[in-house]
Amino acid sequence: MGLPTLEFSDSLLDSPEFRERLQCHEIELERTNRFIKDLIKDGNMLISALRSLSLAVQRFSQSLREFQFECIGDAETDDEVNIGERKQLEMIQNADDVLISPLERFRKEQIAAVKEEKKQFDKETEKYYSVLEKHLSLSSKKKESQLLEADSQMSKDRQVFYDASLQYVFKIQEVQERKKFEFVEPLLAFLQGLFTFYHEGYELASEFEPYKQQLQFNLQNARNNFESTRAEVERLMKRIRSAEEDFKAPSCFTMEGYLYIQEKRPLGSVWTRYYCTYEKSSKMFTMGNTETRPASRQNGLVIGSPEMFRLRSCVRRKTESIDKRFCFDIEVVERHGVITLQALSEANRRLWMEAMDGKEPSVLFFSSCFTAFLNEAGFNFVKKCIELVETRGITTLGLYRTGGVNSKVQRLMTSVFGKMKDFFYFSEATTTITSGLKNYFRCLAEPLLTYRLHKEFIKAAKYDDHKYRVRAIHALVHKIPEKNRVMLDLLTYHLFKYVHNVTCYVLIVLSSGFSEHPFFINAENMSILPTALSPFFGDRLQTSDS
Known part of the structure; x- marks a missing residue:
């Protein structure tokens, strides 16, 4: 079973499913890291064994030379033994250069780079959600200038978080693709040197030739595919990064994302973050409670049992009627009264209102690029x-x-x-x-x-x-x-x-x-x-x- 796809649009949504897919890729890269370590360890053992074999062959050759048994063709045999010793020493040195060093370099440079990106991503995640909750708790009765300044700062913090998320997903995709050829190439080079050394295994090396040729074509294809796919993915990342704030990612739901829901308590009310989805054709609204783990593990989420309702109506909440911003009310068939929801921004509220047939106008953005036709x-x-x-x-x-x-x-x-x-x-x-x-x-x-x-x-x-x-x-x-x-x-x-x-x-x-x-x-x-x-x-x- 292959790895789940990581979409840039999902990283902006930051849903629990996206975090689970991200964790699958992190586990796979950690498994690759351990596998490369074991392979390097076994490779060093193999090289050590080859060195021992080379010393044994040299001692055997020295014993033959000291025996001084006259026979026809002994000079030729000695030459062949000396050539074999030199070739074996070259192969041992070459094995370290073509196998151990590239694998160690890939592990230290590429996989370590992913770990650094993960640290940055975790840091920005913790910072973003902390700032977001403070921002959403601002009173709408504050001065307009203060609110505008807070919105501007929130937009900057959100963009920093989006950039860190996109860059982390991009780096994971890059390393997963690089692994396909930067991991196989050292093995191919090592096997080539190994088969070249064994003179009596020449026929086996000949049988290996078609496979080696096919593998070279596959490697070229993998490298070409990597360059093309990387360019396409990078263009996609730039498109997502430059998208407007009310960009909506492709999804099986009409709308989905985080909403803060007002919950009545005996001594006032609290606002709790839920991951919500809405399907327009069936009018089904689903909300799942997400419990954030401690700050040191901010990117881990525990998903509660989701609740499902059938939407009856959706109305924008007037600013002067509540102390929070970006709010709207919904009525559902299964409950009496209204449920007050708080979106993450004004643009996000517009998208929810549009999906639920509320009063907010629909705003769509189209790119004005050249379009060709079959005319x-x-x-x-x-x-x-x-x-x-x-x-x-x-x-x-x-x-x-x-x-x-x-x-x-x-x-x-x-x-x-x-x-x-x-x-x-x-x-x-x-x-x-x-x-x-x-x-x-x-x-x-x-x-x-x-x-x-x-x-x-x-x-x-x-x-x-x-x-x-x-x-x-x-x-x-x-x-x-x-x-x-x-x-x-x-x-x-x-x-x-x-x-x-x-x-x-x-x-x-x-x-x-x-x-x-x-x-x-x-x-x-x-x-x-x-x-x-x-x-x-x-x-x-x-x-x-x-």
Whole structure:
């Protein structure tokens, strides 16, 4: 069973489920740390044993030389023994350099960096929730200037906490991905040296060669996937970081997050923090009490038994009617009277009010970026790009891996799709044309294989049987709209010609597919899981094509 996905949007929500998933990753990294320590210990024992073996061979060789038994070919035998001793000493020294040192470096640099990020995250978590409770306890009767100053300071503290949370999740994702190749590469190098040393194991080393070659391709693919996924994840992190305060993360609930609920007591009332969810279609409102542990373990939460209610109405609480800010009242079927809730901010209250059909207006934010469409202009642009690429550099290695100058690519896109249609800029370099082609597919309003069929394509790509996988993907391709299929035929036929015109066939299949498949398929909701599944779909698609 794999690790649960860590989403940047969940880190802003800071739900108990997010903390549980975060703990799973922390446990896995600690297990990796212990495993590397044991491997280094066993590796040192192996190197020590090899040194003992080398000394024993030298003593045996010395005994043979002192025996002085005349025979034909003894000089050659002595030479071979000396060569063997030198090779063995080189292998022992090489084992320490290629196996022990890289593993120790990975453990000290990468895993230690995650632990430092965790300390910073725990520190900011403790500080944030402490400041938040003080902020929410401010009286609404204070001067407006004091409240505005408090809001401004709270916003800064919240941003510091969000940054620490995002950075911690990002570092965990990075180390989990680095582990896939920085942990395997030293083992591969050590095994290569070990097999090279044993002369009588030459046939075994020959049998190892195909596996080593495949592993090298897999390592290259893993490294390429890491670079691509890391770039996508970093862009996603920046998007989440720059999102407005009323950003709502993708979720199975209409709204979810922390709310403070007023609880009546014999001597007044207290405000208790609950993690609440609301489903608009069923009007089900759920709240679970969360008991915060001591300050030294602030990131640990104990979740009480959740209570479920059916919402009847939701009304914003007037400021002058209560001594707290950001409040609203709800009525539920199962209880008499109203339940007073306090949101974390004005924007957060707007989102809850919107979800519960309250009186607050809905505010949505859209990004104003360029959107491409499968229209006549788009088809003409793609055909022109393909024609120029096939005329100029169809045999160029790494054609779609080398990016063009960003300003020139933007100028090309503006000249073609702007108000002043102009094909003059097609005289640009081939890398500008290929980058423009990739940029067009990246900016499509919907990927070629459509959002609707995304899950079905991923499911089909997971089938282990090659023939069944090919038939399943083939059937799904015929379900996409006609324009999408025509464009897909144009692009795949171009890539087919490109692959078969390059000398390094095996390597270019991996490279070309890796460069293009994110534009074929993507999920509608941008998150880490679709980003991680996208390279997997490309790999299975390449296997199907081959």
